[in-house]
Amino acid sequence: MAIVAPSILSADFANLQRELDEMKALGIRWAHIDIMDGHFVPNITVGIPVVESLRRVTDLTLDVHLMITEPIRYARRFCQAGADLVTVHLEADTQENILEAIREIHAMGKKAGISVKPGTPAQALEPFLDQVELILVMTVEPGFGGQRFMADMMPKLSALRDRLAQVNPGCLLEVDGGIDAVTAPIVKENGAGVLVSGSAYFRSSDKGRFIADLAR
Ligand code: DX5
Ligand code: ZN
Numbered sequence: 001m002a003i004v005a006p007s008i009l010s011a012d013f014a015n016l017q018r019e020l021d022e023m024k025a026l027g028i029r030w031a032h033i034d035i036m037d038g039h040f041v042p043n044i045t046v047g048i049p050v051v052e053s054l055r056r057v058t059d060l061t062l063d064v065h066l067m068i069t070e071p072i073r074y075a076r077r078f079c080q081a082g083a084d085l086v087t088v089h090l091e092a093d094t095q096e097n098i099l100e101a102i103r104e105i106h107a108m109g110k111k112a113g114i115s116v117k118p119g120t121p122a123q124a125l126e127p128f129l130d131q132v133e134l135i136l137v138m139t140v141e142p143g144f145g146g147q148r149f150m151a152d153m154m155p156k157l158s159a160l161r162d163r164l165a166q167v168n169p170g171c172l173l174e175v176d177g178g179i180d181a182v183t184a185p186i187v188k189e190n191g192a193g194v195l196v197s198g199s200a201y202f203r204s205s206d207k208g209r210f211i212a213d214l215a216r
Contacts, residue, residue: 001215001216002184002188002192002193002194002195002214002215002216003029003030003172003193003194003195003215004028004030004194004195004197004201004211004214004215005028005030005031005032005061005063005174005194005195005196005197006019006023006028006030006031006032006196006197006198006201006202007032007033007034007145007176007196007197007198007201008020008031008032008033008034008198009034009045009145009198010145010146010198010199010201010202010203011202013046016050016053016054017054017057017058019202020054020057020058020060021057021058022207023060024058024059024060026207026208026211027208027211028060028211029060029061030060030061030063030194031054031058031060031061031062031063032063032065032176032196032198033046033050033051033054033062033063033064033065033083034065034067034198035047035051035064035065035066035067035068035078036067036068036142036143037067037068037069039068039069040067040068040069040089040091040092040142041067041142041143042143043143043144048074048077048078048081049081051064051078051081051082051083052081052082054082055081055082056082061084061085062082062083062084062085063083063084063085063087063113063174063194063196064078064083064085064086064087065087065113065115065136065176065196066078066086066087066088066089066092067089067092067142067143068089068092069092069093070092070093070097071088071089071092071093071098071101072093072097072098072100072101072104075088075101075104075105076104076105076108079104079105079108079109079110080108083110084110084111085110085111085112085113085133085134086105086110086111086112086113087112087113087114087115087134087136087174088101088102088105088112088113088114088115089114089115089116089117089142090114090115090116090120090124090125090128091116091117091120095127098114098128099127099128099131102114102128102131102132111133111134112131112132112133112134113132113133113134113135113136113172113174114128114131114132114134114135114136115135115136115137115138115142115176116135116136116137116138116156117138117141117142118138118139118140118141118150118153121156122156122159122160122163125160125163126163129163129164129167129168129171130167130168132168132171133170133171133172134171134172134173134174134194135160135164135171135172135173135174136174136175136176137153137156137157137160137173137174137175137176137192138153138175138176138177139153139175139176139177139178139179139183139187140176140177140178141177142176142177145198145199146198146199147177147178148178149177149178149179149180149183150177150178151183151186153175154186154187154190157173157175157187157190157191157192158190158191160173160191161173161190161191162191164191172193172194173191173192173193173194174192174193174194174195174196175187175192175194175195175196176196177196179195179196179197179200179214180197180200181200181210181213181214184197184213184214195214195215197210197214
């Protein structure tokens with residue numbers, strides 16, 4: 001069974017508590033929160049106060065995806081705000097600083113993830129593979145919900161699945177971007193264990209069934 005993590009980027013931002021309560025009632029365990037700074041990606045979303053507010057009203061696992069430049073500046077504060085898992089982008093700083101950000105997340109007692117944009121090859125993740133609890137393979141260019149799934153990321157995903165089996169078998173492999181009932185079987189076949197879904201989940205007229213389909 002895969003973990004499905006709805007991305008609140010496509011939720012009604014005026015009613016986030018209601019959306020999280022609905023997820024919980026459907027048996028969903030994770031909520032994915034996209035943090036964008038208008039610099040690493042050409043879009044701006046929400047920040048630390050929103051994570052703090054959501055933490056107060058839910059016990060769902062808060063899976064925070066930082067699409068921000070130099071995440072080391074804020075990683076600790078997102079942990080303090082109540083994130084359970086903080087994912088940083090490999091492309092957002094030097095290798096040394098990204099490793100330091102991961103160490104800070106662990107020092108705060110949280111799980112750390114690292115993400116790669118579509119243009120970044122699997123080999124670039126080698127120095128990080130045994131340092132994290134989650135690897136996030138973007139299946140769209142980060143920045144916006146509702147984009148088309150990039151099937152050409154599948155060789156990268158399966159290569160990472162094979163490498164993780166050798167060096168860090170407990171590490172979760174997450175995909176994000178364009179995941180729906182059609183693309184979910186493809187990503188699961190290639191090793192994904194955590195599926196982020198934004199627009200397809202929130203558009204769905206039967207969310208319970210949608211989640212069951214994706215998790216299966
Ligand atoms: C995109 C974000 C995603 C986004 C996915 O940069 O990281 O989490 O919400 O949205 P969909 O599922 O609509 O592609
Ligand atoms: Zn995301």
